[in-house]
Amino acid sequence: MSPSKSPLGITGQDGSYLAELLIEKGYQVHGIIRRSSSFNTGRIEHLYKDAHENPKMRLHHGDLTDSTCLVHIISKVLPTEIYNLGAQSHVKVSFDMSEYTADVDAVGTLRLLDAIRTCGLAHLVRFYQASTSELYGQVQEIPQSETTPFYPRSPYGVAKMYAYWITVNYREAYNMYACNGILFNHESPRRGRTFVTRKITCAVASIKLGKQECLYLGNLDAKRDWGHARDYVEGMWRMLQQEKAEDFVLATGEMHTVREFVEKSFKAIGETIRWEGAAEEEVGFDSQGKIRVRVDPAYYRPTEVELLLGNPAKAAEKLGWKRQVEFDALVEEMVKADLTGVAAGDVFN
Ligand code: NDP
Ligand code: GDR
Structure with missing residues (x-):
C-alpha cells in the first residue's frame, strides 16, 4: 500500500496546496471535509476531478468536534502522516466565537491526537500541527524564533497555544512523532477574502475594473512577515521527513505594514x-484625488498583535527550507489573479 497522508483542512488555502504537493510526490491523499449546504471544495476542485480517473485523492466527511468520526476515518485509512490544518483560523472572528474556536482549534487537536492513540497508531503516524506566529502575540523579542516566549493576544492565539503544548506533550508522553510548524502569515491567490492581504488585492482589482469605489480597513500600521503559501506547505512536508520530531518556525525574516501592502497592490495596477x-480619520487618495482607502474602526481588534517578524534560521539549517517567493512577487501574483477573477466574476471564496 502506498503511504497515505491525511490533511484536515484540505478545503482551506494551505490544504489545497499541500494536497497538490503530496499528490505530486506520488502519495494517496485522504482529505477530511466538513458537510456544508453549499460546495466548499472550490480550492481542490481541480484535484478532485482528476481523482475520478486516477484516484490519488479521497475525501471523507468529518469534523474536529466529532471524536468518533476521527477514529472511524483514521482506522479505515491507516494514514502514515496526518496534517492538522483544520481550524477556525480567523483571529478577529475568534473574539466573537471564542468557545467555538477553543473547541475546534484547541480541543480538536487533542481529539485528533487521541484518535491516533485509540487506533493504536501512536508509533506509526507522523503528525503535523499547524501552529502559528499568533502564539508570540505581544512582542517579547524581535525577531521571533522557536525559543521566544509566547504571549497570545486573542482567543485564537490562546486556543492554538493549547494545541501547541498538547502536541509537545503527546510527543514526550507517548513517544509520538509530532511536530509544530510555527508558521508566520502566508498568503496566495487562494487566501480567504476576509484576511487582509486578499481583501486588499480583491478590492484593488475591483476598483481597477470599476466595480468598487473604496476599500475599508482597520489597523494600517500592523506589521507582518508575509510569505507565499506554496513555499510553506513544502516546509510542513519537510518537517515530517526528519529523523526526529521537532518544532520549526517558517518565516521570510522580512516585515511589512498593512499600509505597504496597500501601496504595493495599487502600484501593481x-x-x-x-x-x-x-488614525480613524486617515484616508488614501489615488492620483485622480478620489478616496480609495478609508479606516473603519469596526475592523480593529480588542487586543492587537502589532508586530510579527520570524527568524527561519533553524528551518534553513535543518530542513534546507527557504522561502522562494519575494514580497513584491507575492503581491503582484495576488493582484493579477484577482484582476482575472473579478473580470470573469469568478473569485475564490
Ligand atoms: P483556512 O481558514 O483557509 O482553512 C481552514 C480549514 O479548516 C478549512 O478547510 C476549513 O473547512 C477547516 N475547518 C474549519 N473548522 C473545522 C472543523 N471544525 N473541523 C474540520 N475542519 C475544519 O486556513 P489556512 O489554510 O490559511 O491555514 C491552515 C492552518 O494553518 C489553520 O489551522 C491556521 O490556523 C494555521 N495557520 C495559518 C497561517 C496562515 O498565514 N495562513 C499561519 C499560521 C497558522 P471549511 O473550508 O469547511 O471552512
Ligand atoms: P492575522 O491575519 O490576524 O495575522 O492571522 P489578517 O490578515 O486577518 O490580519 C493581519 C493584520 O491586518 C490588520 N488589518 C486587517 N485584518 C483584516 N482581516 N481585515 C481588515 O480589514 C484589516 N485591516 C487591518 C489586522 O488587524 C492584523 O493586524 C492570520 C491567520 O491566517 C491566522 O490563522 C494565522 O495563524 C496568522 O495569520 C499567522
Missing part, C-alpha cells in the same frame, strides 16, 4: 496612493 489624516 499603476496607481499611487497618497495618505492624509491620522
